[in-house]
Amino acid sequence: MSTLGNSTNIFWHECPVGNSERQKLLNQKGCVVWITGLSGSGKSTLACSLSRELHSRGKLSYVLDGDNLRHGLNKGLGFSAEDRTENIRRVGEVAKLFADAGLICIASLISPYRKDRDACRAMLTDANFIEVFMNMPLSLCELRDPKGLYKLARAGKIKGFTGIDDPYEPPLNCEIEIQEKDGVCPSPSTMAGQVVSYLEDKGFLHQ
Numbered sequence: 001m002s003t004l005g006n007s008t009n010i011f012w013h014e015c016p017v018g019n020s021e022r023q024k025l026l027n028q029k030g031c032v033v034w035i036t037g038l039s040g041s042g043k044s045t046l047a048c049s050l051s052r053e054l055h056s057r058g059k060l061s062y063v064l065d066g067d068n069l070r071h072g073l074n075k076g077l078g079f080s081a082e083d084r085t086e087n088i089r090r091v092g093e094v095a096k097l098f099a100d101a102g103l104i105c106i107a108s109l110i111s112p113y114r115k116d117r118d119a120c121r122a123m124l125t126d127a128n129f130i131e132v133f134m135n136m137p138l139s140l141c142e143l144r145d146p147k148g149l150y151k152l153a154r155a156g157k158i159k160g161f162t163g164i165d166d167p168y169e170p171p172l173n174c175e176i177e178i179q180e181k182d183g184v185c186p187s188p189s190t191m192a193g194q195v196v197s198y199l200e201d202k203g204f205l206h207q
């Protein structure tokens with residue numbers, strides 16, 4: 001019996017089918033690929049391209065996209081520091097469950113604060129949390145501005161926009177960094193290939 005937060009008298013119920021059995025069934029190892037970066041840096045593009053590439057190789061993945069989750073699980077959360085922290089914490093917990101289910105869980109969120117990303121890393125075995133930093137210059141993200149949000153933020157119509165008047169703290173020790181080469185952004189399939197190579201090398205794509 002234990003007390004956790006406001007819950008008392010709660011017990012952990014062990015299920016007889018475990019993680020290793022599920023991984024054997026799927027012939028892969030569960031993990032979390034956590035994609036972080038500015039709005040417009042290409043997080044969703046990479047997440048979708050990576051999911052497609054893994055699918056074509058017969059590997060089961062699932063994308064948790066920040067924007068999409070804010071329509072449901074995280075409906076009601078805004079963009080204050082506290083709400084972003086709660087947003088990331090919830091997605092970290094869900095991603096952990098997906099990884100335990102044996103899936104390659106691809107989380108795609110700005111996740112601007114280092115401590116929040118590190119807290120998600122700490123929920124998993126270190127090797128099973130693969131942090132991918134979309135290291136794209138703000139100028140490129142702002143030029144892309146697919147939703148017109150940077151324009152609104154510059155005009156003061158959105159307050160607390162990441163990269164404009166709210167901070168983005170780049171990772172210090174990420175597993176993978178996606179960046180421009182000679183001023184050119186790699187294509188979506190090249191970015192996905194970089195992550196797939198990492199997963200392959202570390203043995204996640206086989207049991």
Ligand SMILES: Nc1ncnc2c1ncn2[C@@H]1O[C@H](COP(=O)(O)OS(=O)(=O)O)[C@@H](OP(=O)(O)O)[C@H]1O
Nearest residue numbers: 039040066067079084087109110111112160161162
């Ligand atoms: N103030 C502010 N700052 C940053 N982003 C904003 C803001 N307001 C709305 N949006 C839109 O919300 C998307 C980011 O949601 P996330 O859940 O990934 O954000 S966070 O991780 O909690 O910071 C983000 O989507 P992406 O462009 O896909 O990153 C924006 O479209």
Ligand SMILES: Nc1ncnc2c1ncn2[C@@H]1O[C@H](COP(=O)(O)OP(=O)(O)O)[C@@H](O)[C@H]1O
Nearest residue numbers: 038039040041042043044045144146186187188
């Ligand atoms: N590697 C890329 N090459 C060219 N355009 C890209 C690339 N990645 C993303 N884009 C474009 O940039 C814009 C923002 O990408 P998106 O994936 O929505 O970013 P984020 O999820 O980080 O906000 C989109 O219009 C997308 O088509």
